[in-house]
Amino acid sequence: MMYDWLYNLTGSELLAMFIVSLLPLFVFILPFALLAVLAERKVSAHMQDRLGPMRTGYHGILQTVADIIKLLQKEDLVPTATDKMLFNLAPLLTFIGSYAAFAVIPFSGFFIGTKIDLGIIFIVGITGLVVAGILMAGWASNNKYSLLGAMRSAAQIISYEIPTLLIILTIVMLTGTLSLYDLSEMQTAYFWNWLILGGPAVGIQKILLIPLMMMGCLIIYTSTLAEVNRTPFDIPEAESELVSGYHTEYSGMKFAMFFLAEYANMFAVSAIVAIMFFGGYQSPFGYLGNTLGWSWLVPIEQFSWFTSKGVFFVLVQMWLRWTLPRFRVDQLMAFCWKYLIPFSFVILLLVGLIALI
Amino acid sequence: MRDYIYNFWQGLYTILVGMKVTLRHVFIPAVTIQYPSVKPQMPERERNRLYVNMDDCIGCDQCARACPVNCIEIETVKSIPGEDLGTTSNGKKKALWVTTFNIDFAKCCYCQLCVFPCPTECIYMTDVYEFSEFQRESLVYDFVTLLPEERIQKKKNYEELQIKKEAEKAAAAKKAAEEKAAALANKPEEPKQDNKEENK
Numbered sequence: 001m002m003y004d005w006l007y008n009l010t011g012s013e014l015l016a017m018f019i020v021s022l023l024p025l026f027v028f029i030l031p032f033a034l035l036a037v038l039a040e041r042k043v044s045a046h047m048q049d050r051l052g053p054m055r056t057g058y059h060g061i062l063q064t065v066a067d068i069i070k071l072l073q074k075e076d077l078v079p080t081a082t083d084k085m086l087f088n089l090a091p092l093l094t095f096i097g098s099y100a101a102f103a104v105i106p107f108s109g110f111f112i113g114t115k116i117d118l119g120i121i122f123i124v125g126i127t128g129l130v131v132a133g134i135l136m137a138g139w140a141s142n143n144k145y146s147l148l149g150a151m152r153s154a155a156q157i158i159s160y161e162i163p164t165l166l167i168i169l170t171i172v173m174l175t176g177t178l179s180l181y182d183l184s185e186m187q188t189a190y191f192w193n194w195l196i197l198g199g200p201a202v203g204i205q206k207i208l209l210i211p212l213m214m215m216g217c218l219i220i221y222t223s224t225l226a227e228v229n230r231t232p233f234d235i236p237e238a239e240s241e242l243v244s245g246y247h248t249e250y251s252g253m254k255f256a257m258f259f260l261a262e263y264a265n266m267f268a269v270s271a272i273v274a275i276m277f278f279g280g281y282q283s284p285f286g287y288l289g290n291t292l293g294w295s296w297l298v299p300i301e302q303f304s305w306f307t308s309k310g311v312f313f314v315l316v317q318m319w320l321r322w323t324l325p326r327f328r329v330d331q332l333m334a335f336c337w338k339y340l341i342p343f344s345f346v347i348l349l350l351v352g353l354i355a356l357i
Numbered sequence: 358m359r360d361y362i363y364n365f366w367q368g369l370y371t372i373l374v375g376m377k378v379t380l381r382h383v384f385i386p387a388v389t390i391q392y393p394s395v396k397p398q399m400p401e402r403e404r405n406r407l408y409v410n411m412d413d414c415i416g417c418d419q420c421a422r423a424c425p426v427n428c429i430e431i432e433t434v435k436s437i438p439g440e441d442l443g444t445t446s447n448g449k450k451k452a453l454w455v456t457t458f459n460i461d462f463a464k465c466c467y468c469q470l471c472v473f474p475c476p477t478e479c480i481y482m483t484d485v486y487e488f489s490e491f492q493r494e495s496l497v498y499d500f501v502t503l504l505p506e507e508r509i510q511k512k513k514n515y516e517e518l519q520i521k522k523e524a525e526k527a528a529a530a531k532k533a534a535e536e537k538a539a540a541l542a543n544k545p546e547e548p549k550q551d552n553k554e555e556n557k
Contacts, residue, residue: 047379051389218369323375339365 005110020113024102028307033263034064036311040318047322074252079142082249086140090133091250091257097129098264105271106181108281108302119180120168123272124161127227130265131157134236134246137258141249149245152329153229153236159336160226160233166344167220170351171276174199174209180272184280191284196277208354216347217277219340221313224269226336228262230317232324235332270313274306281306404467405486407460409500413445413479416453420471420480428464429471432457434511437518445477454515455501456508462488463496 006016038053038061045052053060078087101123103113116122131154138150172178174195175186186200187193196213198206226233237245247258274280281302289297327335390397399405416433433453436442442451472481490496501508 043383046383046387049382049385049388051387051391054391319376319379320372323379324372338361343365 021103023111024105024107024113025099028107029099029102029260029264029267032267032311033260034068036263036266036314037064037067037259039315040321043315043318044322047319068256071252071256076253077251079249081142083140083142086136087249088254090137090140091254091261092133093136094130094133095257095261095264097127097133098261098268100126100129101268102264104180105268106184106275106281107306108299109181109185110299111303112181115179115181117177117179119183120172120178120272120276123180123268124165124168127265127268130261133261137250138246141246143249145242146246146248149236149238149242149248153246156229156233156236156332157227159333160223160340163219163223163336163340163344164227166341166348167216167223168276170216170344170348171195173348174351174355180275180280184275184282187279188282189286191279194277194279194282194284205354205357209351212347212350212354213277215343216351217273219344219347220276221273221316223336223340224272225317225320226332228265228269228317230262230266231321232327233332234321234326235329238326266314266317267310270310270317271306273313274309278309280309399484399486403484403486404469404482406462406483406488407465407471407480408483409458409460410479410481411455411458411500411502412443413447413477414455414458414500415445415449415451415477416455417476419474419476423470423474425468425470426464426466428461428466430457430459430461431455434515436511437514440514445479447477449477454503454508454511456503456511458500459497460500461497463493 003016003020006019007013010016010019041063042052042060051059053063056062056066078084104116104119104122106112134153134157135150138146138148138153141147171183175183177183177186187195191197193200196210196217198209198213201209229236236242237247242248247255250258271280283301283305287298287301289295289301416431418431418433421427421429421431432455434456436452436454442454444450467482469482472478488496503511
Protein backbone atom coordinates (compact mmCIF):
# COMPACT_ATOMS: atom_id res chain seq x y z
CA MET A 1 0.00 0.00 0.00
CA MET A 2 1.04 3.52 -0.71
CA TYR A 3 0.84 4.69 2.89
CA ASP A 4 2.96 1.85 4.28
CA TRP A 5 5.51 2.28 1.54
CA LEU A 6 5.78 6.01 2.20
CA TYR A 7 5.90 5.39 5.95
CA ASN A 8 8.85 3.07 5.48
CA LEU A 9 10.45 5.56 3.12
CA THR A 10 10.08 8.71 5.22
CA GLY A 11 9.77 7.25 8.72
CA SER A 12 7.16 9.84 9.61
CA GLU A 13 3.48 9.06 9.96
CA LEU A 14 2.46 12.65 9.46
CA LEU A 15 4.52 13.15 6.33
CA ALA A 16 3.33 9.88 4.82
CA MET A 17 -0.29 10.77 5.56
CA PHE A 18 0.18 14.22 4.13
CA ILE A 19 1.70 12.95 0.91
CA VAL A 20 -0.92 10.24 0.48
CA SER A 21 -3.74 12.70 0.99
CA LEU A 22 -2.32 15.23 -1.45
CA LEU A 23 -1.18 12.76 -4.07
CA PRO A 24 -4.51 12.35 -5.88
CA LEU A 25 -4.84 16.11 -6.09
CA PHE A 26 -1.48 16.91 -7.56
CA VAL A 27 -0.80 13.71 -9.43
CA PHE A 28 -4.24 13.20 -10.71
CA ILE A 29 -6.99 15.78 -10.34
CA LEU A 30 -5.12 18.93 -11.36
CA PRO A 31 -3.55 17.42 -14.50
CA PHE A 32 -6.83 15.68 -15.23
CA ALA A 33 -8.80 18.91 -14.90
CA LEU A 34 -6.36 20.73 -17.14
CA LEU A 35 -6.54 18.03 -19.79
CA ALA A 36 -10.28 17.54 -19.44
CA VAL A 37 -11.05 21.22 -19.90
CA LEU A 38 -8.86 21.25 -22.98
CA ALA A 39 -10.39 18.02 -24.22
CA GLU A 40 -13.85 19.41 -23.62
CA ARG A 41 -13.07 22.44 -25.72
CA LYS A 42 -11.35 20.51 -28.47
CA VAL A 43 -13.96 17.73 -28.57
CA SER A 44 -16.83 20.21 -28.63
CA ALA A 45 -15.07 22.19 -31.34
CA HIS A 46 -14.52 19.17 -33.55
CA MET A 47 -18.06 17.95 -33.00
CA GLN A 48 -19.23 21.30 -34.34
CA ASP A 49 -16.72 21.29 -37.23
CA ARG A 50 -14.61 23.96 -35.56
CA LEU A 51 -11.00 23.84 -34.38
CA GLY A 52 -11.20 25.18 -30.83
CA PRO A 53 -8.19 26.83 -29.21
CA MET A 54 -5.31 26.87 -31.67
CA ARG A 55 -3.00 29.69 -30.61
CA THR A 56 -1.44 28.61 -27.32
CA GLY A 57 1.15 26.00 -28.12
CA TYR A 58 0.76 23.32 -30.78
CA HIS A 59 -2.99 23.14 -31.53
CA GLY A 60 -3.68 25.04 -28.31
CA ILE A 61 -2.43 22.39 -25.88
CA LEU A 62 -1.26 25.01 -23.39
CA GLN A 63 -4.60 26.84 -23.39
CA THR A 64 -5.77 25.57 -20.00
CA VAL A 65 -2.36 26.26 -18.44
CA ALA A 66 -2.67 29.83 -19.65
CA ASP A 67 -6.23 29.96 -18.30
CA ILE A 68 -5.10 28.78 -14.88
CA ILE A 69 -2.33 31.37 -14.80
CA LYS A 70 -4.88 34.02 -15.72
CA LEU A 71 -7.32 32.87 -13.04
CA LEU A 72 -4.55 32.88 -10.41
CA GLN A 73 -3.64 36.44 -11.27
CA LYS A 74 -7.20 37.75 -11.12
CA GLU A 75 -8.41 40.04 -8.40
CA ASP A 76 -10.48 38.28 -5.77
CA LEU A 77 -13.77 40.08 -6.20
CA VAL A 78 -16.46 39.83 -3.54
CA PRO A 79 -19.65 41.72 -4.43
CA THR A 80 -20.78 44.08 -1.66
CA ALA A 81 -24.24 42.67 -1.12
CA THR A 82 -23.06 39.10 -0.55
CA ASP A 83 -22.97 37.16 2.67
CA LYS A 84 -19.17 37.26 2.93
CA MET A 85 -18.56 34.21 5.05
CA LEU A 86 -20.81 31.85 3.12
CA PHE A 87 -19.60 33.33 -0.15
CA ASN A 88 -16.00 32.48 0.68
CA LEU A 89 -16.85 29.14 2.22
CA ALA A 90 -18.95 27.80 -0.66
CA PRO A 91 -16.20 27.07 -3.21
CA LEU A 92 -14.10 25.41 -0.54
CA LEU A 93 -16.97 23.23 0.56
CA THR A 94 -17.81 22.25 -3.00
CA PHE A 95 -14.23 21.33 -3.73
CA ILE A 96 -13.79 19.46 -0.44
CA GLY A 97 -16.94 17.49 -1.17
CA SER A 98 -15.74 16.35 -4.54
CA TYR A 99 -12.12 15.83 -3.48
CA ALA A 100 -13.02 13.78 -0.41
CA ALA A 101 -14.62 11.21 -2.70
CA PHE A 102 -11.17 10.43 -4.03
CA ALA A 103 -10.13 9.20 -0.58
CA VAL A 104 -11.86 5.87 -1.13
CA ILE A 105 -11.46 5.50 -4.89
CA PRO A 106 -8.93 2.78 -5.63
CA PHE A 107 -6.62 4.04 -8.37
CA SER A 108 -4.84 0.71 -8.30
CA GLY A 109 -4.41 -2.16 -5.87
CA PHE A 110 -1.47 -0.22 -4.46
CA PHE A 111 -2.76 3.35 -4.48
CA ILE A 112 -5.92 3.90 -2.47
CA GLY A 113 -6.46 6.57 0.16
CA THR A 114 -8.22 4.43 2.71
CA LYS A 115 -9.59 0.94 2.38
CA ILE A 116 -12.64 1.64 4.50
CA ASP A 117 -15.45 -0.87 4.28
CA LEU A 118 -18.14 1.73 3.62
CA GLY A 119 -16.54 3.12 0.48
CA ILE A 120 -19.68 3.66 -1.61
CA ILE A 121 -21.72 5.03 1.28
CA PHE A 122 -18.86 7.38 2.10
CA ILE A 123 -18.85 8.71 -1.46
CA VAL A 124 -22.60 9.16 -1.57
CA GLY A 125 -22.52 10.91 1.79
CA ILE A 126 -19.56 13.15 1.25
CA THR A 127 -20.65 14.33 -2.18
CA GLY A 128 -23.71 15.70 -0.35
CA LEU A 129 -21.34 18.49 0.68
CA VAL A 130 -21.31 19.55 -2.96
CA VAL A 131 -25.05 20.25 -2.78
CA ALA A 132 -24.52 22.25 0.39
CA GLY A 133 -21.71 24.19 -1.24
CA ILE A 134 -23.77 24.92 -4.33
CA LEU A 135 -26.78 26.05 -2.30
CA MET A 136 -24.49 28.17 -0.15
CA ALA A 137 -22.94 29.78 -3.21
CA GLY A 138 -26.34 30.51 -4.70
CA TRP A 139 -27.72 31.93 -1.49
CA ALA A 140 -24.66 33.97 -0.56
CA SER A 141 -24.34 35.52 -4.00
CA ASN A 142 -27.51 37.52 -3.35
CA ASN A 143 -28.44 37.14 -6.98
CA LYS A 144 -31.75 35.74 -8.14
CA TYR A 145 -30.21 33.74 -10.98
CA SER A 146 -27.60 32.24 -8.72
CA LEU A 147 -30.26 31.29 -6.20
CA LEU A 148 -32.49 29.82 -8.91
CA GLY A 149 -29.57 27.78 -10.18
CA ALA A 150 -28.70 26.58 -6.73
CA MET A 151 -32.30 25.61 -5.95
CA ARG A 152 -32.59 23.71 -9.19
CA SER A 153 -29.29 22.03 -8.48
CA ALA A 154 -30.38 20.91 -5.03
CA ALA A 155 -33.70 19.62 -6.33
CA GLN A 156 -31.99 17.79 -9.14
CA ILE A 157 -29.22 16.22 -7.09
CA ILE A 158 -31.61 15.07 -4.38
CA SER A 159 -33.99 13.50 -6.91
CA TYR A 160 -31.27 11.74 -8.83
CA GLU A 161 -29.64 10.45 -5.66
CA ILE A 162 -32.50 7.95 -5.43
CA PRO A 163 -31.89 5.93 -8.61
CA THR A 164 -28.15 6.11 -7.94
CA LEU A 165 -28.59 4.70 -4.48
CA LEU A 166 -31.00 2.03 -5.69
CA ILE A 167 -28.50 0.77 -8.24
CA ILE A 168 -25.72 0.92 -5.67
CA LEU A 169 -27.99 -1.08 -3.38
CA THR A 170 -28.47 -3.64 -6.15
CA ILE A 171 -24.73 -4.03 -6.55
CA VAL A 172 -24.21 -4.25 -2.82
CA MET A 173 -26.91 -6.87 -2.56
CA LEU A 174 -25.33 -8.90 -5.32
CA THR A 175 -21.73 -8.67 -4.18
CA GLY A 176 -22.21 -8.33 -0.46
CA THR A 177 -19.62 -5.60 -0.05
CA LEU A 178 -19.60 -1.81 0.22
CA SER A 179 -15.86 -1.44 -0.18
CA LEU A 180 -14.78 -0.21 -3.58
CA TYR A 181 -11.49 -2.02 -3.18
CA ASP A 182 -13.18 -5.36 -2.54
CA LEU A 183 -15.55 -4.65 -5.40
CA SER A 184 -12.63 -4.12 -7.78
CA GLU A 185 -10.72 -7.13 -6.49
CA MET A 186 -13.82 -9.26 -7.06
CA GLN A 187 -13.94 -8.51 -10.79
CA THR A 188 -10.39 -9.59 -11.38
CA ALA A 189 -8.75 -11.73 -14.08
CA TYR A 190 -10.84 -11.34 -17.25
CA PHE A 191 -13.47 -8.96 -18.55
CA TRP A 192 -16.24 -11.54 -18.32
CA ASN A 193 -15.85 -11.21 -14.57
CA TRP A 194 -16.89 -7.58 -14.76
CA LEU A 195 -20.25 -6.88 -13.19
CA ILE A 196 -21.65 -5.50 -16.44
CA LEU A 197 -21.29 -9.07 -17.73
CA GLY A 198 -22.84 -10.61 -14.65
CA GLY A 199 -19.84 -10.64 -12.37
CA PRO A 200 -17.78 -13.62 -11.27
CA ALA A 201 -20.85 -15.84 -10.93
CA VAL A 202 -21.33 -18.74 -13.31
CA GLY A 203 -24.27 -20.55 -14.84
CA ILE A 204 -27.83 -19.36 -15.45
CA GLN A 205 -27.44 -16.60 -12.89
CA LYS A 206 -24.82 -14.84 -14.99
CA ILE A 207 -26.90 -14.95 -18.16
CA LEU A 208 -29.94 -13.57 -16.33
CA LEU A 209 -27.88 -10.81 -14.77
CA ILE A 210 -26.36 -9.45 -17.99
CA PRO A 211 -29.39 -7.45 -19.28
CA LEU A 212 -30.21 -6.23 -15.79
CA MET A 213 -26.65 -5.09 -15.18
CA MET A 214 -26.52 -3.28 -18.50
CA MET A 215 -29.75 -1.54 -17.61
CA GLY A 216 -28.40 -0.70 -14.18
CA CYS A 217 -25.20 0.67 -15.65
CA LEU A 218 -27.19 2.91 -17.96
CA ILE A 219 -29.35 4.16 -15.10
CA ILE A 220 -26.48 4.90 -12.74
CA TYR A 221 -24.53 6.59 -15.52
CA THR A 222 -27.50 8.82 -16.34
CA SER A 223 -28.31 9.67 -12.76
CA THR A 224 -24.70 10.41 -11.82
CA LEU A 225 -24.50 12.57 -14.93
CA ALA A 226 -27.41 14.50 -13.47
CA GLU A 227 -25.68 14.71 -10.11
CA VAL A 228 -22.64 16.43 -11.58
CA ASN A 229 -24.90 18.96 -13.34
CA ARG A 230 -23.80 18.36 -16.88
CA THR A 231 -25.78 18.61 -20.08
CA PRO A 232 -28.48 17.40 -20.68
CA PHE A 233 -28.98 17.86 -16.93
CA ASP A 234 -27.31 21.26 -16.70
CA ILE A 235 -30.37 23.27 -15.74
CA PRO A 236 -28.61 24.57 -12.59
CA GLU A 237 -26.11 26.41 -14.77
CA ALA A 238 -28.27 26.81 -17.84
CA GLU A 239 -26.32 29.46 -19.65
CA SER A 240 -29.17 30.71 -21.76
CA GLU A 241 -31.50 31.13 -18.80
CA LEU A 242 -29.41 31.74 -15.67
CA VAL A 243 -26.16 33.27 -16.95
CA SER A 244 -24.17 30.46 -15.31
CA GLY A 245 -26.17 29.54 -12.25
CA TYR A 246 -24.66 29.40 -8.80
CA HIS A 247 -21.15 30.53 -9.81
CA THR A 248 -22.25 33.66 -11.68
CA GLU A 249 -20.80 36.00 -9.05
CA TYR A 250 -17.52 34.17 -8.62
CA SER A 251 -14.30 35.08 -10.34
CA GLY A 252 -10.65 34.23 -10.21
CA MET A 253 -9.52 31.35 -8.03
CA LYS A 254 -12.93 30.81 -6.42
CA PHE A 255 -14.45 30.25 -9.82
CA ALA A 256 -11.54 27.95 -10.62
CA MET A 257 -12.37 25.96 -7.48
CA PHE A 258 -15.92 25.40 -8.70
CA PHE A 259 -14.57 24.42 -12.06
CA LEU A 260 -12.03 22.04 -10.54
CA ALA A 261 -14.76 20.56 -8.35
CA GLU A 262 -16.96 20.00 -11.39
CA TYR A 263 -14.24 18.18 -13.26
CA ALA A 264 -13.16 16.23 -10.18
CA ASN A 265 -16.79 15.22 -9.75
CA MET A 266 -17.03 14.18 -13.38
CA PHE A 267 -14.11 11.86 -12.90
CA ALA A 268 -15.39 10.62 -9.54
CA VAL A 269 -18.74 9.53 -10.95
CA SER A 270 -17.07 8.00 -14.00
CA ALA A 271 -14.76 6.15 -11.64
CA ILE A 272 -17.74 4.87 -9.64
CA VAL A 273 -19.35 3.54 -12.81
CA ALA A 274 -16.04 2.02 -13.86
CA ILE A 275 -15.50 0.39 -10.46
CA MET A 276 -19.02 -0.92 -10.08
CA PHE A 277 -19.55 -2.27 -13.57
CA PHE A 278 -16.28 -2.33 -15.48
CA GLY A 279 -13.86 -3.92 -13.05
CA GLY A 280 -12.30 -0.73 -11.68
CA TYR A 281 -8.55 -0.92 -12.01
CA GLN A 282 -8.60 -4.50 -13.24
CA SER A 283 -7.27 -5.24 -16.67
CA PRO A 284 -9.70 -6.99 -19.02
CA PHE A 285 -7.09 -9.64 -19.93
CA GLY A 286 -4.39 -10.34 -17.38
CA TYR A 287 -1.30 -8.28 -16.64
CA LEU A 288 1.95 -7.94 -18.51
CA GLY A 289 3.70 -7.58 -15.15
CA ASN A 290 2.46 -11.00 -14.01
CA THR A 291 3.47 -12.62 -17.28
CA LEU A 292 6.97 -11.18 -17.15
CA GLY A 293 7.28 -11.62 -13.43
CA TRP A 294 7.81 -7.92 -12.77
CA SER A 295 5.56 -7.32 -9.82
CA TRP A 296 6.26 -3.59 -9.76
CA LEU A 297 4.64 -3.19 -13.17
CA VAL A 298 1.21 -4.43 -12.06
CA PRO A 299 0.16 -1.33 -10.03
CA ILE A 300 1.24 0.93 -12.91
CA GLU A 301 -0.81 -1.13 -15.35
CA GLN A 302 -3.74 -1.07 -12.97
CA PHE A 303 -3.45 2.69 -12.63
CA SER A 304 -3.42 3.17 -16.39
CA TRP A 305 -6.40 0.82 -16.84
CA PHE A 306 -8.32 2.68 -14.18
CA THR A 307 -7.57 6.13 -15.57
CA SER A 308 -8.32 5.07 -19.12
CA LYS A 309 -11.69 3.64 -18.06
CA GLY A 310 -12.46 6.79 -16.10
CA VAL A 311 -11.35 9.09 -18.88
CA PHE A 312 -13.39 7.09 -21.37
CA PHE A 313 -16.55 7.69 -19.36
CA VAL A 314 -15.65 11.36 -18.97
CA LEU A 315 -15.31 11.58 -22.74
CA VAL A 316 -18.71 9.93 -23.14
CA GLN A 317 -20.10 12.59 -20.79
CA MET A 318 -18.62 15.26 -23.03
CA TRP A 319 -19.94 13.47 -26.10
CA LEU A 320 -23.43 13.47 -24.56
CA ARG A 321 -23.07 17.09 -23.60
CA TRP A 322 -22.50 18.19 -27.16
CA THR A 323 -25.20 15.89 -28.52
CA LEU A 324 -28.22 16.51 -26.34
CA PRO A 325 -30.19 19.67 -25.64
CA ARG A 326 -31.04 20.69 -22.08
CA PHE A 327 -34.00 19.23 -20.22
CA ARG A 328 -36.90 21.35 -19.10
CA VAL A 329 -37.42 21.27 -15.32
CA ASP A 330 -40.61 19.21 -15.56
CA GLN A 331 -39.00 16.83 -18.05
CA LEU A 332 -36.08 16.45 -15.70
CA MET A 333 -38.29 15.47 -12.80
CA ALA A 334 -40.52 13.28 -14.98
CA PHE A 335 -37.48 11.45 -16.30
CA CYS A 336 -36.23 10.77 -12.80
CA TRP A 337 -39.48 9.84 -11.07
CA LYS A 338 -41.34 8.18 -13.92
CA TYR A 339 -38.55 6.32 -15.66
CA LEU A 340 -35.34 5.93 -13.68
CA ILE A 341 -36.79 5.17 -10.26
CA PRO A 342 -39.34 2.52 -11.38
CA PHE A 343 -36.74 0.85 -13.56
CA SER A 344 -34.20 0.78 -10.76
CA PHE A 345 -36.78 -0.70 -8.41
CA VAL A 346 -37.51 -3.42 -10.94
CA ILE A 347 -33.80 -4.12 -11.27
CA LEU A 348 -33.40 -4.22 -7.51
CA LEU A 349 -36.24 -6.69 -7.23
CA LEU A 350 -35.11 -8.94 -10.07
CA VAL A 351 -31.48 -8.96 -8.96
CA GLY A 352 -32.64 -9.81 -5.46
CA LEU A 353 -34.59 -12.77 -6.84
CA ILE A 354 -31.67 -13.90 -8.97
CA ALA A 355 -29.30 -13.60 -6.04
CA LEU A 356 -31.55 -16.04 -4.17
CA ILE A 357 -31.19 -18.74 -6.84
CA MET B 358 -48.00 1.02 -20.61
CA ARG B 359 -47.19 0.48 -24.23
CA ASP B 360 -46.55 4.19 -24.66
CA TYR B 361 -44.35 4.16 -21.60
CA ILE B 362 -42.07 1.43 -22.91
CA TYR B 363 -42.12 2.95 -26.37
CA ASN B 364 -41.10 6.33 -24.94
CA PHE B 365 -38.24 4.77 -23.07
CA TRP B 366 -37.02 2.90 -26.09
CA GLN B 367 -37.49 5.91 -28.34
CA GLY B 368 -35.50 8.13 -25.97
CA LEU B 369 -32.65 5.66 -25.78
CA TYR B 370 -32.60 5.05 -29.52
CA THR B 371 -32.70 8.72 -30.50
CA ILE B 372 -29.86 9.53 -28.08
CA LEU B 373 -27.77 6.90 -29.84
CA VAL B 374 -28.70 8.38 -33.23
CA GLY B 375 -27.65 11.83 -32.03
CA MET B 376 -24.41 10.49 -30.64
CA LYS B 377 -23.69 8.86 -33.96
CA VAL B 378 -24.18 12.19 -35.73
CA THR B 379 -21.85 14.06 -33.38
CA LEU B 380 -19.25 11.30 -33.58
CA ARG B 381 -19.34 11.49 -37.35
CA HIS B 382 -18.71 15.21 -37.17
CA VAL B 383 -15.57 14.69 -35.09
CA PHE B 384 -13.93 13.20 -38.18
CA ILE B 385 -15.20 15.81 -40.65
CA PRO B 386 -12.45 18.38 -41.26
CA ALA B 387 -13.17 21.68 -39.58
CA VAL B 388 -14.43 24.55 -41.70
CA THR B 389 -12.49 27.08 -39.64
CA ILE B 390 -9.94 29.21 -41.44
CA GLN B 391 -7.05 30.28 -39.20
CA TYR B 392 -7.66 33.82 -40.30
CA PRO B 393 -4.65 36.07 -39.81
CA SER B 394 -2.23 33.32 -40.77
CA VAL B 395 -4.40 31.75 -43.46
CA LYS B 396 -6.38 34.11 -45.67
CA PRO B 397 -9.66 33.01 -47.15
CA GLN B 398 -9.78 32.64 -50.93
CA MET B 399 -11.45 35.80 -52.26
CA PRO B 400 -13.63 35.86 -55.38
CA GLU B 401 -11.97 36.65 -58.67
CA ARG B 402 -13.42 40.15 -59.10
CA GLU B 403 -13.20 41.19 -55.48
CA ARG B 404 -13.46 44.92 -54.75
CA ASN B 405 -11.19 46.09 -51.99
CA ARG B 406 -8.75 48.94 -51.47
CA LEU B 407 -7.97 51.03 -54.58
CA TYR B 408 -4.48 51.55 -55.83
CA VAL B 409 -3.27 54.23 -58.22
CA ASN B 410 -0.22 53.59 -60.31
CA MET B 411 1.05 57.16 -60.56
CA ASP B 412 3.54 56.29 -63.32
CA ASP B 413 0.56 55.87 -65.63
CA CYS B 414 -1.69 58.61 -64.30
CA ILE B 415 -2.21 61.48 -66.70
CA GLY B 416 -4.27 63.51 -64.26
CA CYS B 417 -7.39 63.52 -66.40
CA ASP B 418 -9.73 63.74 -63.34
CA GLN B 419 -12.17 61.22 -64.85
CA CYS B 420 -12.07 58.94 -61.84
CA ALA B 421 -12.87 61.82 -59.50
CA ARG B 422 -15.83 62.78 -61.66
CA ALA B 423 -17.07 59.18 -61.80
CA CYS B 424 -16.92 58.78 -58.03
CA PRO B 425 -20.45 58.81 -56.54
CA VAL B 426 -19.24 59.83 -53.06
CA ASN B 427 -16.54 62.30 -54.10
CA CYS B 428 -13.82 60.52 -52.22
CA ILE B 429 -11.14 61.21 -54.86
CA GLU B 430 -9.48 64.61 -54.82
CA ILE B 431 -7.21 65.51 -57.72
CA GLU B 432 -5.26 68.69 -58.43
CA THR B 433 -3.02 69.08 -61.43
CA VAL B 434 -0.51 71.61 -62.65
CA LYS B 435 0.48 72.05 -66.27
CA SER B 436 4.05 71.28 -67.06
CA ILE B 437 6.32 74.03 -68.35
CA PRO B 438 7.93 73.65 -71.79
CA GLY B 439 11.13 71.69 -71.71
CA GLU B 440 9.95 69.38 -68.89
CA ASP B 441 9.68 65.74 -69.97
CA LEU B 442 7.02 63.86 -68.02
CA GLY B 443 7.45 60.68 -70.05
CA THR B 444 4.72 58.50 -71.46
CA THR B 445 2.28 56.10 -69.87
CA SER B 446 2.56 52.37 -70.42
CA ASN B 447 0.00 52.53 -73.24
CA GLY B 448 1.80 55.32 -75.04
CA LYS B 449 -0.12 58.40 -73.93
CA LYS B 450 1.98 61.49 -73.42
CA LYS B 451 1.73 62.99 -69.95
CA ALA B 452 1.28 66.73 -69.84
CA LEU B 453 0.19 67.44 -66.27
CA TRP B 454 1.94 67.26 -62.96
CA VAL B 455 -0.43 65.59 -60.46
CA THR B 456 0.16 67.52 -57.26
CA THR B 457 -2.77 66.07 -55.27
CA PHE B 458 -4.25 62.62 -55.54
CA ASN B 459 -6.05 61.79 -52.31
CA ILE B 460 -8.48 58.94 -51.90
CA ASP B 461 -10.47 58.96 -48.66
CA PHE B 462 -11.17 55.30 -47.89
CA ALA B 463 -13.47 56.28 -45.06
CA LYS B 464 -15.82 57.62 -47.73
CA CYS B 465 -15.08 55.11 -50.47
CA CYS B 466 -17.97 52.74 -51.14
CA TYR B 467 -15.89 50.28 -53.17
CA CYS B 468 -18.21 50.53 -56.16
CA GLN B 469 -15.38 50.32 -58.69
CA LEU B 470 -16.97 53.08 -60.85
CA CYS B 471 -13.70 55.02 -60.91
CA VAL B 472 -11.87 52.09 -62.44
CA PHE B 473 -13.74 51.95 -65.74
CA PRO B 474 -13.30 55.51 -67.08
CA CYS B 475 -9.53 55.57 -66.54
CA PRO B 476 -7.92 55.88 -70.00
CA THR B 477 -4.62 54.39 -68.86
CA GLU B 478 -6.01 51.80 -66.43
CA CYS B 479 -3.87 53.20 -63.67
CA ILE B 480 -6.51 53.06 -60.91
CA TYR B 481 -7.60 49.58 -59.94
CA MET B 482 -8.81 47.39 -57.09
CA THR B 483 -6.25 45.38 -55.12
CA ASP B 484 -6.78 42.38 -52.82
CA VAL B 485 -5.92 44.33 -49.67
CA TYR B 486 -8.80 44.52 -47.22
CA GLU B 487 -7.04 44.85 -43.86
CA PHE B 488 -6.32 48.56 -43.46
CA SER B 489 -8.23 49.62 -40.38
CA GLU B 490 -6.95 52.71 -38.59
CA PHE B 491 -7.51 54.44 -35.27
CA GLN B 492 -7.83 57.90 -36.80
CA ARG B 493 -10.25 58.65 -39.59
CA GLU B 494 -7.68 61.01 -41.11
CA SER B 495 -5.29 58.08 -41.53
CA LEU B 496 -7.68 56.61 -44.07
CA VAL B 497 -6.94 59.43 -46.52
CA TYR B 498 -4.34 57.94 -48.80
CA ASP B 499 -1.98 60.15 -50.75
CA PHE B 500 -0.88 58.53 -53.99
CA VAL B 501 1.24 61.34 -55.42
CA THR B 502 4.81 60.28 -56.01
CA LEU B 503 6.20 63.84 -55.97
CA LEU B 504 7.86 65.11 -52.83
CA PRO B 505 6.05 67.94 -51.02
CA GLU B 506 8.78 70.40 -52.08
CA GLU B 507 8.52 69.22 -55.65
CA ARG B 508 4.79 69.83 -55.64
CA ILE B 509 5.34 73.39 -54.47
CA GLN B 510 8.14 73.72 -56.99
CA LYS B 511 5.93 72.55 -59.85
CA LYS B 512 3.22 75.00 -58.90
CA LYS B 513 5.75 77.79 -58.59
CA ASN B 514 7.30 76.86 -61.93
CA TYR B 515 3.93 77.06 -63.59
CA GLU B 516 3.07 80.35 -61.87
CA GLU B 517 6.40 81.82 -62.85
CA LEU B 518 5.78 80.64 -66.36
CA GLN B 519 2.39 82.25 -66.30
CA ILE B 520 3.85 85.49 -64.95
CA LYS B 521 6.55 85.33 -67.56
CA LYS B 522 3.98 84.68 -70.25
CA GLU B 523 1.84 87.50 -68.94
CA ALA B 524 4.86 89.73 -68.94
CA GLU B 525 5.75 88.62 -72.46
CA LYS B 526 2.17 89.05 -73.51
CA ALA B 527 2.04 92.47 -71.90
CA ALA B 528 5.34 93.34 -73.48
CA ALA B 529 4.13 92.05 -76.81
CA ALA B 530 0.88 93.96 -76.46
CA LYS B 531 2.74 97.07 -75.47
CA LYS B 532 5.06 96.60 -78.39
CA ALA B 533 2.14 96.04 -80.75
CA ALA B 534 0.39 99.07 -79.38
CA GLU B 535 3.53 101.13 -79.75
CA GLU B 536 4.00 99.83 -83.26
CA LYS B 537 0.39 100.62 -83.99
CA ALA B 538 0.75 104.05 -82.55
CA ALA B 539 3.92 104.59 -84.54
CA ALA B 540 2.22 103.32 -87.65
CA LEU B 541 -0.73 105.56 -87.02
CA ALA B 542 1.61 108.50 -86.63
CA ASN B 543 3.46 107.63 -89.80
CA LYS B 544 0.46 106.84 -91.98
CA PRO B 545 -2.61 108.58 -90.68
CA GLU B 546 -4.62 108.15 -93.97
CA GLU B 547 -4.51 104.42 -94.14
CA PRO B 548 -7.10 103.65 -91.47
CA LYS B 549 -9.35 106.26 -93.00
CA GLN B 550 -9.05 104.60 -96.38
CA ASP B 551 -9.84 101.32 -94.70
CA ASN B 552 -12.85 102.84 -93.10
CA LYS B 553 -13.98 104.16 -96.41
CA GLU B 554 -13.56 100.82 -98.03
CA GLU B 555 -15.51 99.22 -95.23
CA ASN B 556 -18.17 101.79 -95.58
CA LYS B 557 -18.50 100.96 -99.22
